Every structure is written in C-alpha cells, then in structure tokens.
Amino acid sequence: MFESLQNKLSEAFRHLSGKAVLTESNMKEGLTMIQNALLEADAGYEAVKAFMARVQEKALGEKVLKSLRPSDQLVKIVHEELIQFMGPVDNDLHLKRSGVSIIMMCGLQGSGKTTTTGKLARMLKIRGRKPMLVAADLQRPAAVRQLQVLGEQIGIPVYAEEGEQNPVKVCNDAVKEAEKTDCDVLILDTAGRLHIDEALMDELKKIESQCNPDQVYLVVDAMTGQDAVVSAKAFNDALALNGVILTKLDGDARGGAALSMRHISGAPIKFMGVGEQMDALEEFHPDRMAGRILGMGDILTLVETAQREFDQDELRQQEERMKKGEFTFDDFRRMMNQTRRLGPLGKILGMIPGMGAIKQMMDMDVAENEMKKLGGIIDSMTKKERANPDLIDNSRKKRIAAGAGVGVNEVSEICKQFGAMASIMKKMSGLGMGGKMQAMQELTRQMTTNPQARLAKQKGSTGKRLTPAERAKQRKELERELKRKRRAEK
Numbered sequence: 001m002f003e004s005l006q007n008k009l010s011e012a013f014r015h016l017s018g019k020a021v022l023t024e025s026n027m028k029e030g031l032t033m034i035q036n037a038l039l040e041a042d043a044g045y046e047a048v049k050a051f052m053a054r055v056q057e058k059a060l061g062e063k064v065l066k067s068l069r070p071s072d073q074l075v076k077i078v079h080e081e082l083i084q085f086m087g088p089v090d091n092d093l094h095l096k097r098s099g100v101s102i103i104m105m106c107g108l109q110g111s112g113k114t115t116t117t118g119k120l121a122r123m124l125k126i127r128g129r130k131p132m133l134v135a136a137d138l139q140r141p142a143a144v145r146q147l148q149v150l151g152e153q154i155g156i157p158v159y160a161e162e163g164e165q166n167p168v169k170v171c172n173d174a175v176k177e178a179e180k181t182d183c184d185v186l187i188l189d190t191a192g193r194l195h196i197d198e199a200l201m202d203e204l205k206k207i208e209s210q211c212n213p214d215q216v217y218l219v220v221d222a223m224t225g226q227d228a229v230v231s232a233k234a235f236n237d238a239l240a241l242n243g244v245i246l247t248k249l250d251g252d253a254r255g256g257a258a259l260s261m262r263h264i265s266g267a268p269i270k271f272m273g274v275g276e277q278m279d280a281l282e283e284f285h286p287d288r289m290a291g292r293i294l295g296m297g298d299i300l301t302l303v304e305t306a307q308r309e310f311d312q313d314e315l316r317q318q319e320e321r322m323k324k325g326e327f328t329f330d331d332f333r334r335m336m337n338q339t340r341r342l343g344p345l346g347k348i349l350g351m352i353p354g355m356g357a358i359k360q361m362m363d364m365d366v367a368e369n370e371m372k373k374l375g376g377i378i379d380s381m382t383k384k385e386r387a388n389p390d391l392i393d394n395s396r397k398k399r400i401a402a403g404a405g406v407g408v409n410e411v412s413e414i415c416k417q418f419g420a421m422a423s424i425m426k427k428m429s430g431l432g433m434g435g436k437m438q439a440m441q442e443l444t445r446q447m448t449t450n451p452q453a454r455l456a457k458q459k460g461s462t463g464k465r466l467t468p469a470e471r472a473k474q475r476k477e478l479e480r481e482l483k484r485k486r487r488a489e490k
C-alpha cells in the first residue's frame, strides 16, 4: 500500500538531503515532487491543493530557511501536516449506553458495505455488545443471502424480510424487532449503485429520516481513487456522515483516498479494511498512516497485529525491554519468530521501518531462507551468548557456525546485523518523535545505499547522537562506497 507514493516522497527527500542549504527554489522542487506524488496517488486535486498550501506556508517560513537540516525539517512538516489532514482520531462508535443504537452503512456497490457490516458486528460482539444485522439491500436477492451467510459465519442474527421490496419498511421493522429482543446495536446494510443516482440517495435519505440512525458511515473502496472522492462528496451532501471506512487497503490501492476523505466529508476515517476475512478491520490512525506514507514503516500496527496473535505476557515483557532499550539475541529471535507467524514476509517487511525501500530489491524466497538460517544460528548459541552478544568472539563464532551448518562469515554477518538493530532499538527507546524519525531515516539511508551489508554496524552505539559534521562525514563515506560499488559493477 502507498508504495508508489512512498517511493516518490523518498525521492523528493533524497533530492533535498544532498543540499547543504535550503533555498526557496530547491525546496519548491521538492514540494512539487510531493504534490505530483500525491496527485498520482489519486488524492483529489482540491485536497492536494489545500494540503500543499499548508505545507508550503510552514516550509517557506523563516524557521526552515535558517535550519541546518532542511530535509529533516521538511519531512517533519509534511508528516505533521499529513496527520492533521487525515485526523483527528475518533475510532469511537459512539454507541448509546442503553437502548438500541443504530449504525447505517452506505456507499457505492462493491465498496465493501456488506463485508464491513460483518466485520463491525464481529468486533462489537467481541466487545460484549449484542449486534443484529439488517438486510436493507433489496436491489439484488443475492445481497440478502450474502448477509445471512455472513451472519451465520460470525454467529450474529440477521433481520430480513422475504419478498419485501421496501428497504425503509425493513429497517423500521428491524428497529421494532430489536426492541423486542435483547439486541443493542443494529447495523443497516443498505443498497448501493454502481454510480450515485437520485433514486439511491432518496432511498437512503428516507431510511435516515425514518430510522434516525445514531451513526452514518460511508464505506469507500480505496482502490477506486478519484471515484471515491467524487462519491464521498455526493454522499456527504445527501446524508450527514459521521465517519468513513476505507476498504481494500490490503491491495495495491494507491491510497490517495485517505488524504481526501477527511477534507471532503469533514468526517473522521474510523476504520480500514485490510482483507476479505472478518477479522481484517483495523482502527485508523492518521499518525501511523502518515508514517507509512513517508516510508517510516508502521511498527505500531505490527505490534497491534502481534498482540492479537501472540501471548500477551511475552509481548508485554518485550515491549518493556524495548522501552528500556534492552535488546538481546533472544529478543531478536523472538521478534523474527513472531514476524514469521504474522504472514508472508513481504507484508511484514513493509511494516518494519525502513524496509519499504529494500523490499523490492530482495527476493522473497531468498529472504525466507535467510530467516530459517538465522533461526539455526541463534539456536546454536548458548543461553549466555544470546543474552550477552558481546561474548561472541571468533572461536565462539566458529563453534556456532559448525552447529548451525553455516560459514563463519554468516555468523559474523548476523552478529553485525544484530548490533545495528540493537543500537537502533536503544536509540529509539529514548527519543521523542523527531528523534525516532531521524533514527529511521538513518536506517533507511543505510539500507538503500548499502543493501549488501543490510544492517552495517552503526557508529556511536553508545546512543550518543552524531554531530552534523560527523553525520555529513558518514554520509560522504557511504556515497563513496556506493560509487565504488557502481564502478565495480560496470
């Protein structure tokens, strides 16, 4: 997701990071690249225009011109503005404490209304609510059946009226039925059209005025780009939207829709659909999405997914340790094992900070093999070595290599990678947002300029930050290295 946008933005920033001083003209070039990237990502023109105006205003201000690290500042500004633009956060469904709350789902046909209705109901049930689904899409007989099948699958009752033509009546009857039973949330799965038309809007308006839903959500297919933007506008004019749910963000949606939705509808993006399965619904976090757009990866989402799948205690311990900046081979392996269980490596890599850039360079099958090898190497270490990697000298490396059936150089390589990771963990643990971004940028730069030694051991592992002069020197060294490599390849 967001890959093309991500690539474009890092391109824009790479271009900036080579400049010593930020001038109005060289920054404008970067800003134009950002703007084009956003437009290419299918963000609506209006939203992009408004977004760029805000960024420009901030970036062209005095502060930036006086700054020592213009690219860092620009990243920070774009990041902050993206968060503002896609925010504010409101994942609450605002359900009533007593009585029946009504959620109305609307959107174009195929946007994912029925699927999302099921996902929401499942989530509510897990939270201890008693939802009931209402089959109010009477356009196609199959739609009612689809909802009934979903309901059976997740163990949630579905209200449907055989042969009824009027969806407003079905919804009204469902409200009465809910009051009779002990159900406390009704989710109305309404009909959509391929394109917005008056008949559809009238039908939805009638349901809204007669059933008086507590929340009206627009379901938007993030893959549809400009269409999503246009339809959001129309739905928002007809109904007072309380929230937007973006679907199909697991696919190769170019993601611009996320940027436009809040701007157009004024309603927050509540959730995002990330798959066809009933558990593939995630809360929307603008800060994470902004991080993702900027190529910082999405470690928080990764942790959240992990939390669902793995032993809570173990994870809590690990988080504590990460907070303190402690990181051993045992943590390293645990992290690797957990990420392995999370799904195909490619998906995981995209979530790890900095990995977006190298993901394309790596052959996934090879990467899977590497992971297995890594496991073997760590298994061949003693408990002491795992807890205290500094112990691992050359003779220990030989023993470990023999145990794992690999070469000594491979063990050295793993130790090096571990060292780099540990120092990043240490750095990240004590830093605020700005510092974290910087650490990740550093990591990204290392990986993109030096993909062979994926995680070269970092200098200054005492956690001390490099001075600008030292950073410049390091960058030069990397560039020289890269040139050498290019020359050698010719």
Ligand SMILES: Nc1nc2c(ncn2[C@@H]2O[C@H](COP(=O)(O)OP(=O)(O)O)[C@@H](O)[C@H]2O)c(=O)[nH]1
Binding pocket: 107, 108, 109, 110, 111, 112, 113, 114, 115, 116, 192, 247, 248, 249, 250, 251, 272, 273, 274, 275, 276, 280
């Ligand atoms: N990959 C993916 N597919 C989705 C998602 N949400 C819905 N779909 C699929 O999109 C298609 C249309 O969904 P449906 O709920 O029937 O749309 P509706 O016409 O708005 O009710 C179905 O094949 C769903 O499985 C999602 O988040 N990710």
Ligand SMILES: [Mg+2]
Binding pocket: 113, 114, 115, 137, 143, 189
């Ligand atoms: Mg449907």
